[in-house]
Amino acid sequence: MSPKSKDKIQIQFVGEAASEVTGSCIWVKTPHIEFLIECGLYQSSGNILSEYKINNAPFKFKPKNISYVFGCHCHGDHILRIPLLFKRGMRAPVIMPAGSAPIAQILMEDSARIMACDALDLSKQYGREYAPIYTQDHVDMCMAYLREYPMGEIIQLDEYVKFRFVPSGHIMNAAQIEIFVTEGNITKTIAYTSDLGNTHIKPYYANDFEPIHKANIFIGETTYGGEHRIATQRVRNKDLQKLKSVIENTCQNDRGRVLIPCFANSRSQVMLTHLYDMFGEDPSFKVPVLFDTPMGVRVCEAYRRLLTGEDAKKWDKVLQWPNIKFITDPMESKAWQNDDNPAVIISSSGMLTHGRSRAYAKALLGDSRNVIAFCGFSVDNSLASIIKEGKVKTIKLGGKRVANRCRVVDLHSFTSHAQRDELLNYYSNVDCEKVLLVHGDMDSKREFAIDLEQEISKKDKTSKVVCVNKSYMLGL
Numbered sequence: 311m312s313p314k315s316k317d318k319i320q321i322q323f324v325g326e327a328a329s330e331v332t333g334s335c336i337w338v339k340t341p342h343i344e345f346l347i348e349c350g351l352y353q354s355s356g357n358i359l360s361e362y363k364i365n366n367a368p369f370k371f372k373p374k375n376i377s378y379v380f381g382c383h384c385h386g387d388h389i390l391r392i393p394l395l396f397k398r399g400m401r402a403p404v405i406m407p408a409g410s411a412p413i414a415q416i417l418m419e420d421s422a423r424i425m426a427c428d429a430l431d432l433s434k435q436y437g438r439e440y441a442p443i444y445t446q447d448h449v450d451m452c453m454a455y456l457r458e459y460p461m462g463e464i465i466q467l468d469e470y471v472k473f474r475f476v477p478s479g480h481i482m483n484a485a486q487i488e489i490f491v492t493e494g495n496i497t498k499t500i501a502y503t504s505d506l507g508n509t510h511i512k513p514y515y516a517n518d519f520e521p522i523h524k525a526n527i528f529i530g531e532t533t534y535g536g537e538h539r540i541a542t543q544r545v546r547n548k549d550l551q552k553l554k555s556v557i558e559n560t561c562q563n564d565r566g567r568v569l570i571p572c573f574a575n576s577r578s579q580v581m582l583t584h585l586y587d588m589f590g591e592d593p594s595f596k597v598p599v600l601f602d603t604p605m606g607v608r609v610c611e612a613y614r615r616l617l618t619g620e621d622a623k624k625w626d627k628v629l630q631w632p633n634i635k636f637i638t639d640p641m642e643s644k645a646w647q648n649d650d651n652p653a654v655i656i657s658s659s660g661m662l663t664h665g666r667s668r669a670y671a672k673a674l675l676g677d678s679r680n681v682i683a684f685c686g687f688s689v690d691n692s693l694a695s696i697i698k699e700g701k702v703k704t705i706k707l708g709g710k711r712v713a714n715r716c717r718v719v720d721l722h723s724f725t726s727h728a729q730r731d732e733l734l735n736y737y738s739n740v741d742c743e744k745v746l747l748v749h750g751d752m753d754s755k756r757e758f759a760i761d762l763e764q765e766i767s768k769k770d771k772t773s774k775v776v777c778v779n780k781s782y783m784l785g786l
C-alpha cells in the first residue's frame with residue numbers, strides 16, 4: 311500500500327522489526343517535519359557478518375533531515391542504532407523517558423566496544439577492512455543530544471509535534487508513546503507500544519502498565535503473539551520453585567555449578583533479586599553467587615541511583631547480600647571459570663552469543679553435575695538454542711569440541727513481554743482506525759491477526775488489522 315498525494319503524514323517501517331522480532335525503526339514524514347520512532351539494532355543468531363551488513367546498511371531517509379528520535383526503552387533492538395544516525399549527519403534531540411540516560415549510555419558504550427571487536431574479527435577473517443559501525447565518539451555525541459521527559463505529561467516539541475510517554479510495564483522506565491502530529495488544522499495521533507510488560511506477573515523494578523485508549527493509528531508489538539503458552543504468576547511460582555530446588559540439588563548435594571545466562575540489563579538484576587528472595591535470608595546457604603558481567607555490574611550501580619521508594623529499599627538489601635561477588639576484572643573471571651567448586655553464576659549474554667556466559671558454558675558443559683538454567687528468549691541456531699535442544703553430543707566452542715553433558719532447565723516464564731492473551735485484549739479495546747502489527751515474525755503475526763480481528767468484531771469495533779512489512783507505507 312502506498313500513501314496518496316493528498317496524504318500529509320506518511321509512516322514507513324524502515325527497521326527489520328517491521329517483519330522480525332528485532333530492529334525497531336519507524337519513519338514519520340510530513341511536509342514540515344521528519345522524525346523517527348526508535349532506531350534499534352537487528353540482533354540475530356550471532357552471525358557477525360550478516361548482522362554487520364544489515365546494521366551498517368544505508369538508511370532509507372536522510373539522517374540530517376530528521377528532527378527528533380524517540381527512544382521508548384533501553385533495549386538494544388530499540389535504541390542501539392541511534393549513534394549511527396549521528397555518525398551519518400543527524401543532529402537532533404534523542405527523546406527518552408526520565409531515568410533512561412544512564413542505562414542508555416552503558417548500553418551504547420558497550421555496543422561501541424563490541425562493534426570495535428567485531429570489526430577487527432571480520433577484517434582478520436575476510437582480509438579486508440571493516441570499520442566499526444560506530445565508535446565511542448558517536449556515542450558521546452548521541453548522549454549530548456539525549457533529552458529525558460517525564461512519564462504521563464503531554465510535551466509540545468514544536469508547532470507540529472506533541473508527545474506523551476505512557477508506562478509500558480516492560481522494564482525500568484520503559485514507555486509506550488502517543489505522538490500528536492499536526493498538519494494544517496488537522497491533528498492525527500500515532501500510538502506505539504514499543505515493548506509491553508507481562509501484566510500477569512508484577513516484575514521487579516518495572517513501572518505499572520497503563521493502556522492507551524485511542525489513536526488514529528495504533529502500532530503494537532507482537533513478540534509473544536505466536537506463543538500460546540501463557541506465563542502467569544502460577545507458572546512463574548513453579549519456575550521459581552524449580553530453580554530453587556535445582557540450585558539446592560546441584561550446588562549443595564552434587565557440588566556442581568548452575569549457570570543462569572541473562573541479558574546484562576534488567577533480566578540479570580531481576581534474577582539476582584529472585585536469588586536473594588530464595589536464599590538471601592538463609593544463613594546456611596554458603597554458595598557464592600557470581601554476578602559476572604561487567605556491563606551488568608554498571609547497570610547494578612545505575613539502579614542504585616535510579617530506583618526510588620520500595621524498589622530502592624529492596625535493591626539495597628540485594629546488594630548487601632554477602633554471597634554475591636560482583637566480577638569485572640577479566641583475570642578474576644577466568645579464575646572463577648576454572649574453579650569447579652559449587653557456585654551460582656549470572657552472566658551475559660543471555661543467548662550465549664558472546665560475552666563471559668559463553669566461557670562459563672564452555673567450562674560447565676562437559677560435566678553432568680552442572681546445570682544451565684535458561685530464562686529468556688533464544689533465536690534459532692544461537693548457542694543457547696543448540697544446548698536447549700540437546701540433540702548434539704559435542705559442541706564447538708572457542709575452537710574446541712566440548713561434550714554436551716550438563717543438564718538444562720528452561721524457565722520460560724521469565725519473559726518481560728506481554729503475553730498473547732494480554733495483547734489480544736489490549737489491542738482489541740483501543741479505539742483506532744488501524745492496528746499495525748510489528749515486532750514479530752510474519753507467520754505468527756498473521757495467525758495472531760486472525761484472532762485479533764475476531765476480538766475486535768466481538769467488541770463491535772471496526773479497527774483494521776495490518777501485518778506490516780518493510781515495503782508497507784501508510785498515508786494519513
Ligand SMILES: [Zn+2]
Nearest residue numbers: 383385480505
Ligand atoms: Zn525490550
